[in-house]
Amino acid sequence: MDLDLLKSEIKTLIVKELNLEGRDPASIHDEAPLFGAAPAGAPASLGLDSLDALQLAMSIEERFGVRIPEGPEARRIFASVAALAGYVAEKKSDR
Amino acid sequence: MQDGERIWITGMGLVTALGVDVATSWTRLLRGERGLGRLDLFDTTGQRAVTVAGVPGWESVGPPGWAAKKWSRTSAFAWRAAREAIAEAGLDVGGGSSPRVGLVVGGTTGGMFETEALLAALHANPHGIEPLVDMISQPLSATGDRLVESLGAFCRVRSLCSACSSGANAFLVGALWLLSGSVDAVVVGGSDGLCRLTVSGFNALAATDPGMCRPFDVRRNGLNLGEGAGFAVLERASRVTERRGKPLAELAGWATGAEAHHITNPEPTGSAAARVIDRCLRRAGLGPRDVDYVNAHGTATPLNDAMEAAALRLSLGDETRRVPVSSSKGQVGHTLGAAGAIEAVFSALSIGHQAIPPTMGLEEPDPECPLVHVLREGRACRVRAALSNSFGFGGMDTVLLLTEPELGPPRATGGRRVVVTGVSSLTPHGLDDARTAAPLVDGTLAGAVPAPTGPIAIDLGAHLDTSRARRLDRTARLATVVAARALAEAGAGAIPIDVADAGVVLGTAFGSLDPSAAFMHRLFDKGPRFASPAEFPNLVPSSPVGHASIYLGLRGAALAVADLRTSAESAVVTAAELIEAGEQEVVVTGAVEEASELVERILFTRHTAVASSAPEERRRPRSEGAAALVLESEAHAAARGRTPLAVLADVRSWAGMPGERIPGPRDPGRAHVVLVHDSADAASRLAGTGWASVVRTTVTDGAGDQEGLGATALVAAVALVHRGDADEVLVLGTDEGRGYALTLVPPPRAVSSASP
Numbered sequence: 001m002d003l004d005l006l007k008s009e010i011k012t013l014i015v016k017e018l019n020l021e022g023r024d025p026a027s028i029h030d031e032a033p034l035f036g037a038a039p040a041g042a043p044a045s046l047g048l049d050s051l052d053a054l055q056l057a058m059s060i061e062e063r064f065g066v067r068i069p070e071g072p073e074a075r076r077i078f079a080s081v082a083a084l085a086g087y088v089a090e091k092k093s094d095r
Numbered sequence: 096m097q098d099g100e101r102i103w104i105t106g107m108g109l110v111t112a113l114g115v116d117v118a119t120s121w122t123r124l125l126r127g128e129r130g131l132g133r134l135d136l137f138d139t140t141g142q143r144a145v146t147v148a149g150v151p152g153w154e155s156v157g158p159p160g161w162a163a164k165k166w167s168r169t170s171a172f173a174w175r176a177a178r179e180a181i182a183e184a185g186l187d188v189g190g191g192s193s194p195r196v197g198l199v200v201g202g203t204t205g206g207m208f209e210t211e212a213l214l215a216a217l218h219a220n221p222h223g224i225e226p227l228v229d230m231i232s233q234p235l236s237a238t239g240d241r242l243v244e245s246l247g248a249f250c251r252v253r254s255l256c257s258a259c260s261s262g263a264n265a266f267l268v269g270a271l272w273l274l275s276g277s278v279d280a281v282v283v284g285g286s287d288g289l290c291r292l293t294v295s296g297f298n299a300l301a302a303t304d305p306g307m308c309r310p311f312d313v314r315r316n317g318l319n320l321g322e323g324a325g326f327a328v329l330e331r332a333s334r335v336t337e338r339r340g341k342p343l344a345e346l347a348g349w350a351t352g353a354e355a356h357h358i359t360n361p362e363p364t365g366s367a368a369a370r371v372i373d374r375c376l377r378r379a380g381l382g383p384r385d386v387d388y389v390n391a392h393g394t395a396t397p398l399n400d401a402m403e404a405a406a407l408r409l410s411l412g413d414e415t416r417r418v419p420v421s422s423s424k425g426q427v428g429h430t431l432g433a434a435g436a437i438e439a440v441f442s443a444l445s446i447g448h449q450a451i452p453p454t455m456g457l458e459e460p461d462p463e464c465p466l467v468h469v470l471r472e473g474r475a476c477r478v479r480a481a482l483s484n485s486f487g488f489g490g491m492d493t494v495l496l497l498t499e500p501e502l503g504p505p506r507a508t509g510g511r512r513v514v515v516t517g518v519s520s521l522t523p524h525g526l527d528d529a530r531t532a533a534p535l536v537d538g539t540l541a542g543a544v545p546a547p548t549g550p551i552a553i554d555l556g557a558h559l560d561t562s563r564a565r566r567l568d569r570t571a572r573l574a575t576v577v578a579a580r581a582l583a584e585a586g587a588g589a590i591p592i593d594v595a596d597a598g599v600v601l602g603t604a605f606g607s608l609d610p611s612a613a614f615m616h617r618l619f620d621k622g623p624r625f626a627s628p629a630e631f632p633n634l635v636p637s638s639p640v641g642h643a644s645i646y647l648g649l650r651g652a653a654l655a656v657a658d659l660r661t662s663a664e665s666a667v668v669t670a671a672e673l674i675e676a677g678e679q680e681v682v683v684t685g686a687v688e689e690a691s692e693l694v695e696r697i698l699f700t701r702h703t704a705v706a707s708s709a710p711e712e713r714r715r716p717r718s719e720g721a722a723a724l725v726l727e728s729e730a731h732a733a734a735r736g737r738t739p740l741a742v743l744a745d746v747r748s749w750a751g752m753p754g755e756r757i758p759g760p761r762d763p764g765r766a767h768v769v770l771v772h773d774s775a776d777a778a779s780r781l782a783g784t785g786w787a788s789v790v791r792t793t794v795t796d797g798a799g800d801q802e803g804l805g806a807t808a809l810v811a812a813v814a815l816v817h818r819g820d821a822d823e824v825l826v827l828g829t830d831e832g833r834g835y836a837l838t839l840v841p842p843p844r845a846v847s848s849a850s851p
Binding site: 017018019020021022049050051052054055058061062070 | 300621628629
């Protein structure tokens with residue numbers, strides 16, 4: 001699967017599912033942290049929280065058929081759009 | 096002459112997973128038995144966790160034939176527990192004119208379990224009519240109505256929701272009624288039954304433990320849902336003494352406040368919850384050293400328990416090294432709207448029996464929760480005062496203090512005057528305020544505008560910061576817009592309002608029926624794995640209140656109130672009671688109803704199905720609407736240099752009984768009656784009073800029609816007073832035997848300037 005297309009689809013999903021009204025999906029940086037504060041030098045964080053993480057995990061599974069595990073592993077997968085797209089692509093190709 | 100009053104508990108009733116009476120529940124609770132098992136009420140295929148605390152033998156808990164009479168399980172539990180409490184108190188409900196007995200019921204799901212079956216039928220056949228007719232019997236206020244039908248003529252009834260603190264807030268409101276003298280005794284409690292919606296929703300939030308929950312344990316991993324009811328009879332001590340009754344415990348303190356933090360997550364430092372615990376103790380005239388036991392909220396979610404331990408450390412300080420703390424949720428589950436009431440009863444029992452229950456499931460206490468835990472089984476303990484904590488979704492915290500009788504000082508009674516300092520109404524007519532709302536009721540628009548239906552054409556995004564409002568659904572947005580505008584108008588004094596002290600109390604008749612239906616349809620289509628975690632918190636009836644509190648930073652009392660077509664009046668009266676009693680200085684109150692095809696279909700079906708519908712009670716199509724009033728204590732408004740728009744001079748309410756007579760106007764020539772809905776019942780309430788001959792108008796068709804229309808009527812009545820049209824306006828709202836009559840008059844200064 002085309003990784004760039006996947007990233008773009010995930011960005012659209014984030015904006016729609018998390019009601020980021022007025023936000024242009026294309027303006028979300030591939031490497032921007034989704035949760036918490038951004039480390040120095042990194043693109044600004046989307047500032048999402050745990051409730052967003054649950055909604056996002058549910059919609060990723062609904063849209064791509066890829067289940068995001070609960071617990072610490074999810075933190076790594078949800079680090080950024082790039083990380084999330086990488087995980088989804090990897091799991092999809094496993095099948 | 097008394098210096099104050101005490102509130103005594105004289106009867107208690109319980110329905111829990113451990114037993115369907117107080118004695119069985121308490122005995123098994125002390126023994127450390129756990130009422131947990133596998134959920135078998137409905138198909139649980141695909142559910143993440145199914146360990147729950149269900150009521151055993153629930154089929155036989157209600158009155159004979161309850162299921163055939165379309166009672167909900169929630170109502171059946173409430174009936175059982177309330178009846179036990181009334182019997183223990185030896186209370187005669189509705190036996191003649193005295194005593195005047197009130198009823199306050201807290202809950203979150205009401206008849207959702209039964210509604211789900213109807214939604215499933217609608218899902219299978221979208222054009223079905225039968226499910227709609229049955230759905231009528233299931234709004235949140237239905238439990239109160241069933242208790243009035245079956246237990247006696249309560250003189251006033253209130254149905255409220257503040258998520259998981261609902262049951263505790265029923266105790267609080269009941270106490271206010273006793274202090275104000277509006278009732279002689281009050282039956283208070285909470286009830287909630289398990290349903291697909293809450294099971295799927297808490298599972299979607301990953302807030303559930305698939306096994307048995309472990310409150311305060313280092314391995315705790317979530318809650319187990321439960322169901323049941325807790326009720327108590329509260330009376331003034333003077334009356335109990337007079338009739339030689341016996342107090343079981345004293346309700347010595349209470350406090351409620353919102354965290355204004357997050358719709359599902361608690362404020363992590365515990366400082367918001369600690370503030371409520373502090374206020375509860377202060378108002379009881381007692382301190383941390385007096386507390387002998389804490390019945391914790393203790394849900395066993397990682398966030399709650401850590402927050403609660405932090406809050407207790409902040410409030411009780413070093414006393415946390417002495418005071419035992421336990422959570423009953425490992426035994427009776429988290430019973431949501433019933434939890435605060437069930438646990439208040441447990442706390443009272445700990446005083447009566449001088450014993451405290453354990454925290455079951457706790458094996459290895461989390462170092463983050465350094466408290467004196469009670470492990471494995473209950474134990475004897477000298478308990479003079481017990482705190483009961485309840486923390487709800489949206490950060491709605493309520494804390495009760497139960498004590499042995501006469502431990503602390505008596506409570507001061509209220510009686511403070513309530514004024515209106517800001518109003519805002521959103522109807523199909525538009526956004527109105529104190530300067531523009533009068534035409535909604537003055538007759539000038541009659542017939543000019545056709546009765547509108549459906550959503551109001553308004554760009555809510557223009558009135559809200561959409562990045563902060565992204566979690567607010569339409570109902571919450573409508574409510575927040577009018578609340579913000581009313582607060583802005585009220586704040587136009589020399590000293591602005593400190594919103595952090597303001598409360599918010601809103602009426603909502605049907606809760607979030609459409610979003611709940613959408614949530615359930617998704618469940619039917621895709622299974623529990625795809626239940627939406629983001630939507631679930633918006634399905635509790637108090638969610639608009641929670642969202643408004645968070646968005647606007649309101650940290651006072653936060654409550655939703657339901658009472659069919661008088662839901663707005665019920666909310667405004669509740670807000671006024673909080674101010675009269677000194678619980679709050681400022682409360683923004685009113686009602687919100689979103690356009691709903693489902694509710695419109697239900698009401699249309701009922702209207703055409705009920706043969707007794709009086710022909711003159713024409714039904715307007717249902718529209719959308721929201722309206723808010725800022726109520727404030729007269730002293731608080733004066734202190735900040737704000738001349739009120741109007742004074743709330745008189746409040747009457749009734750529930751089925753003949754009710755109090757509405758005192759007549761001082762000058763019928765300068766008075767005005769506003770009927771929220773034109774009905775034979777409303778007219779009969781005025782007959783024989785001084786109001787019968789007064790100018791009478793109804794809210795104009797152009798304002799649309801919905802269950803919260805009373806708030807729009809009140810806003811318009813304030814405008815009439817403000818414009819100088821009338822010196823006294825009576826707003827009368829009635830529906831199915833219940834009613835509210837609120838009288839507004841100009842502030843004293845305005846009267847003297849108008850008549851030199």
